[in-house]
Amino acid sequence: MARFGAGAALMLLSAAFATAASAKDIQNVRSLDIAVSGAIRAHCAMGNIGNMDFGNLERRGLGAETQVALDCNVPFTMTIKGARGGLAHTTMPNGQGPYSGMLPYSLAVEMPVRFPAQQTISRSFNSRQLLSGGVISSNGGIATDGMRLSVDLGQPSGEAGLLAGDYSETITITVSPL
Template identity: 60%
Template sequence: MMRLIIGLCFAACYASPALADEIVDTRTVQIAVDGTISQRCAMGSIPNMDFGDLNRGGLSANARVAFDCNVPFTMNISGSGGALSHTTMPSGQGPYSGALPYALGISMPVRHPSVRTLTRTFDSRELRGGGSFSSNGGIATDGMTLSIQLAAPTGEAGLLAGNYVETITITVSPM
């Protein structure tokens, strides 16, 4: 027991706070802290839009699409034919047209930090060469709405009988 008491006294006499040297004339310390967040743009699936009988004029369809982009972005849109086109005779035949133009509308809220809604409408013929728009420095967090409004047939006798198709491609690129 005596050895323990002597050892504790010895330790108490020679112990120092942390054996740290005092820093002379320094009153601040700087610590660098950093990290990164990767750019991300994500778009949900877009359902196919089947209009059925195209002879019924004024057809339209809307689709709500999940869309989130944590950086400003550019959206490019293209249409494969510039219209809903007849699968075998896109130029039509005789007085019947083989193409049905449409308008594609896009509407989405973007944050700058306050929310503004971007709205843009493209004519299908414009999409043949590709159309684009920018988020103007905003980010998207609340999805978007796509709308397609079919135009009236351009042929003097209406549309040629058959199936009509168009493929619209939307590509999002972070800025």
């Protein structure tokens, strides 16, 4: 009499009840549904933007333009905020006497989006609007071809021009997938 372990007994029992499907078991089947699924995670990413140094602000008509990498595989909104509402004098943003301490600017964004056909979305904001944040929607499209940012400096409001010194502004761009 042979002795089997518990594992061997289970394998023999399983083999006794398992049967292979034969052609006659499925001969009346004319169609078969198979569920197939998967997922791709949503992402939005922007490339780095270098600092824009305009140098001597006494020159008129100054502007800068840069191409920025942008890749969003879902519709999104972009919020652009300016910290000071213009290029502000680092110590006297309100100016002094007849000299202004603030230089306004405008910022324009142009980006191609796909719906799947490509369209271009363009928006422009002045520096005062950016204090509360400018919002751009992809209108249901996705972005894979980057965006172009343009900054054009305006005219100072002071009667004598700008106060001597250094000026700066911080612009924050946030991309949020929908």
